[in-house]
Amino acid sequence: MLMKPEQEEQIRRTVDNPKIQLAVYSATARLKEKREEAVASEALPEYQELRTQANRIKKHTLENLDVYLEEFEANVEAHGGKVIYARNGAEVADFILGLARERGVRMLVKSKSMTTEEIHLNQRLEHHHLEAVETDLGEYIIQLAHDRPYHIVAPAVHMTRQDVADVFEKNLADPRTEEPEKQAMIARRNLREKFLAAGIGISGANFLVADSGAVCIVENEGNARLTTTAPPIHIAVAGLEKMIPRARDLAVFLKLLGRSGTGQLLTVYTSFLSGPRRGREADGPGEFYVVLMDNGRTRLLADAEKRQSLYCIRCGACLNACPVYRKIGGHNYPGAYSGPIGAIITPQYEGIAKDPWLPFASSLCGACAEVCPVKIDIPKILLDLRKEVVEDRAVHGGGFVERKAFQMYGWLMRRPKLYAMAGRIAAKMARLPGAASIGPAAKWGSVREVTLPARKSFRDQWREREKSK
Amino acid sequence: MPARVSIFVTCIVDQVFPRVGMAMAEVLERAGYQVEFREDQTCCGQPAFNTGYREDARKVAGHFIRVFRDAEFIVVPSGSCASMITHHFFDLFPKGSSQYEETEYLAPRVIEFSRFLTEVAKVDDVGARFEGIVTYHDSCHALRELRIKEGPRRLLRKVRGLELREMSAAEECCGFGGTFSVKFPEVSGGMGRTKLDSILATGASTVVSIDSSCLMQLQGVFSRAGAPLKTMHLAEVLASR
Amino acid sequence: MTPREEIFDRVRKALGRKPGEKPAPVPEPRIRIPEIPPERRVALFAGRLEALGGKVYRAAGLAQVREIAAGILEGAAAVCSTDPLLEKAGIPGLTGVAGGFQDEPSLRAACALAPFGITGADYGLAETGTIVTRSASEARLISLLPPAHIAVLPLSRLLTGLDEFYTVLPKPADASSSTVFITGPSRSADIEMILVRGVHGPRVIHVIVVDEEHATNR
Incomplete structure (x- = not known):
């Protein structure tokens, strides 16, 4: 968690x-x-x-x-x-x-x-x-x-x-x-x-x-x-x-x-x-x-890439532009700084292990970077911090299921035939009763309707189309 | 003019929205291109990259490079996936590595679908007809990383029967954000509902975008809210006759 | 190690720098002074300041400054700074105006009670509707404590904007411990984003722009 x-x-x-x-x-x-x-x-x-x-x-x-x-x-x-x-x-x-x-x-x-x-x-x-x-x-x-x-x-x-x-x-x-x-x-x-x-x-x-x-x-x-x-x-x-x-x-x-x-x-x-x-x-x-x-x-100064977090002149423009800040407001951010700038500064001041969710609380829409008067590449730093959280959890524990899932993803996506087969199976499984109540599907479905995978993938349709030519 | 283009349909179109891929192929063919689909393609690696799993993302990106290294043009029905390849592959591979160099060669050939039409094929009018009032959602990565703003609108304005209306929050995120959508469902859903309000205010019946992931998010929010709105990928609109 | 030594040590380690190592050349800021003739400057300045709720007056000479000031004061009490320009204009002679405060306690007491504070202005910035007051010539409290501020700005001191200011005065700290840009009346929108004037500083600001040609010839 x-x-x-x-x-x-x-x-x-x-x-x-x-x-x-x-x-x-x-x-x-x-x-x-x-x-x-x-x-x-x-x-x-x-x-x-x-x-x-x-x-x-x-x-x-x-x-x-x-x-x-x-x-x-x-x-x-x-x-x-x-x-x-x-x-x-x-x-x-x-x-x-x-x-x-x-x-x-x-x-x-x-x-x-x-x-x-x-x-x-x-x-x-x-x-x-x-x-x-x-x-x-x-x-x-x-x-x-x-x-x-x-x-x-x-x-x-x-x-x-x-x-x-x-x-x-x-x-x-x-x-x-x-x-x-x-x-x-x-x-x-x-x-x-x-x-x-x-x-x-x-x-x-x-x-x-x-x-x-x-x-x-x-x-x-x-x-x-x-x-x-x-x-x-x-x-x-x-x-x-x-x-x-x-x-x-x-x-x-x-x-x-x-x-x-x-x-x-x-x-x-x-x-x-x-x-x-x-x-x-x-x-x-x-x-x-x-x-x-x-x-x-x-400590931030030592990282040549993330050092730019210190350019901030505290104008607050990134907060006003951020759709996440505008939803969750200022008090849900730990520490004094809220919004996108808080999401990158707080974990760097206090260490990523304290509130590891912070860099993930962004859709990476980039609106913050667009308005930043000193051009801090906030999304890039968020991505770097996410990487650090993942690495930290690999060492200190936590996030086991997700880590395994992405390992599986990295393995499967290099095996196109298996990927195609897994897709066919997933499309069927997603239609089984109760499928929508597990894992990410349940989280997704808690606030919006789930779109099921297609019964026939693009690659299968394409193959048929090419054959019928 | 290249006679032949390769398409990278992305994993979400392959598995969830195959009709978008078919529509894109159709529009490209109508524009005079021979369309090739390389069956070994899978994903660009973005889900892993955006969630912090660089190593896994690197493997998938490496696979993408192997599949497409000799393609002349790779057309992608997604601003987000196109940007992953053209911008973030460089974050995955160290400068000077062979994969970094291959990305340098590949990146200029990877082109988002609407941009391919307006800037490479140089067509605004693909001969489509679509009856209805439409509003266009700027997907974040297309807008802010690829700087795509006018092209899709130009294409839509040329569609017969279609009326394009701007929403006030066109540039605001739909709330999808990849794994963000399931890590922070309330926030993601809330962002989608804010977007819904802005869309409803236009009186449009259809929301068009160039990213299927945004559309999946929006459609899910519309359906849950019981809003009588439809989502369509730009390729689907352009394939309509 | 003292905190100072430790911080310098941390900074240098983080940057890979040695004590005494010369810095890389510093990038020059963009300074471009637009050409705006004096009369257009006044119009620009007045437009900006009035949009913020300030009031701008034009005086042909010091006699007129005195008249305008008297008209604003309408006999109300005011504290006046020791700016020679104000003295030349005869402001301290107006009914109710007290000036020449040398010690801080009496200055403070007067400012805390007076409805008006009257100062000169070292410079004006047309592009932003700003006046600049420096502690070397103007007591700080006069433009701060009273609920209304009247400033007299010689036309020749009306600069185009920030770029010209930093060209004319690249080191503001050399001659003055405080240099303050004042751009309109004090304001806040902290409650429901509703604009309120005069939260801590003056709620009203009057700037009298005086043609110095006349001022010096007088």
Whole structure:
């Protein structure tokens, strides 16, 4: 069994839940459509050229990553900031906890970051009584609901305004409202206090810019700007792979990111931050740290083919394009990353044995690769991971029946006469009572009608036709 | 113009949809080709390849190469199987191996049926007649790996009596995906039902594609839903008179 | 090994590289600056920003900037940045406008209460309807905390787009710890994909484009 029965059951429940299906299908359809308009050749004639360039720049950066890490570090320090290296999530948390303790910080604010989601940073901090408040509207709702983000760019896409009203009513003092506008204003008021009181602001980074020692953060709400401006300390947490060589490379990436994610030419705010506030500057944090995290990334780096998984700029376009994501939603994917990119990244970070079903949860339709702004060949990586799962199971057990079946297939398909004979027998057996209730036929028949093999195969018909000529 | 073409009917057409193979042969003959069927052919290896069984896939692919190595043109009634041969055989054999080199020689000769008609035979009108409203389903591998989009539509538009209507989700996967369809039946079936909604909205009575596996999936979903829709391979429509 | 050493070690092993080994030549990004005459730039900029819910005004000179700003404020309180252009335009002299904040606590307190924040703009990007503010010249909170933002953009600083920006300023971090592109009012669609403005940042943005010829001649 690739999948635990409870996981299977959970997926079935999602597919059968009309409320979730409608919410996710319509939201992804909308994002998909906006992306298509934004990258259409009339709107952006150089789109394909930009994709190729983005791919090349990412490839180059990762192939020379040690050089860019050094350059980045030197430039951050030249601007008065500090770079911290963390091998895993625990080391990220340890650094933040240590600094908070030293500075007497009890509460910090966070802007949206998939990287901190990946390492369950909030739980780690809260375990040590350091309050971490999510400030992106969607993330705030998710945090109050004790839920997990559903989508890389739209974390609360599975919730209705009524759900949000319930969550706010339970957690906040404000009067209940089901109007999104008013709900957003409730969040604004409550979070404004947090921004102004927080001792540390934690952000992610969309890009780490080596020649500037800068982090680049894109967002729409202004919460990332507040997180990185209001508290006296700013800590950016980022995976090593977020590196790009030069600020001007952003001319390529920024044109792709907003368009691919939400169809925006640029998101409302793009912050380019390097170091703490300088001499004559009126505001901004007095301390600036960048935590560079490995957490499995260097393992991916070692595989020249699968390394491209690290090119991802987290636009979410592959989720919106993926018919599987649109059916099973975000929560059925283990780990922080859902959709096609999650299906290739999670097994590589955590090892293929943990959730061996993930690379198989795809019809290999290729819609993900088609929309990927950095041209990650997701289907190819899925196929490679499938191969690894099969090889792993051959050694560590599991999948015996399937393995034998494919061995038989490989044997039979090289013996045309036997294959023809087996076909004739199968066509008869498939018509026996009860045949539809075994194995793959039963699985097939659980959701759609079975098409029986023809009584007379093509080769038999062809032979007759040739004889009668 | 080559007078002679070899057909690789694929295992699914051979065993489940022989009428598609017969129709394809008929259309090719009508277009002036002598059609050859090599009896030693079986499968392209895709089921094993897509499920992660590279070794077994390699054996089957090797068999395909042996059967077809000297054929001038190999016409295939499937975008998916054609793409397996022309794209993924290269993933199976190491660069520099004799089979890799043979694939390099073979791949340009392996041509999906609709593409063969429009690009090699250069015919759009095969003299077919079919009464009805039809919508075309882009099979994923034909669309995204082989870049086949307009050809089949052009052929359909030339069919007398046929009205072609586009569905909104033409490029969305039907949910088949090989072993995916039985590993994740609920998801696969759900994808098929989404597709069904989009097809129903066109008012078409027949769905046409160039891949029998997609059509098997869609027909199964239609029948289970009690939807009065028919599926037909492009070859069947083009063979109609 | 420290985490730093270990990570560098892992990276180099994964890539088969030695410490100090030179990188391969880096591919150049596509930078192409379109030719758009100033007046068309303004129209393009205004079209983009207005589509996002922003408002764009054209001022022939600084006196007019002051007039337009006064018209927007209608006597409401505002915090004004120390940008010399604003001072030349006499913005700090308008009723209710407070400026010249040097220390952060008082700046923060003022921004938290004021309905308007007034800043200059270091650059504008016509293709996207963006203004660029840099912390070297503009306090960050003024364009962030108040619910409405007024920015004054000299026409000569209105660039075509990102490509020109990175050509004019290839190293934005050299002179400023923060460079922010602002493209329309703050927004979110996190609840049922319904667009809401002013979630954390300003819900309204007014940009006054001023012809600098007049500005400097004044």
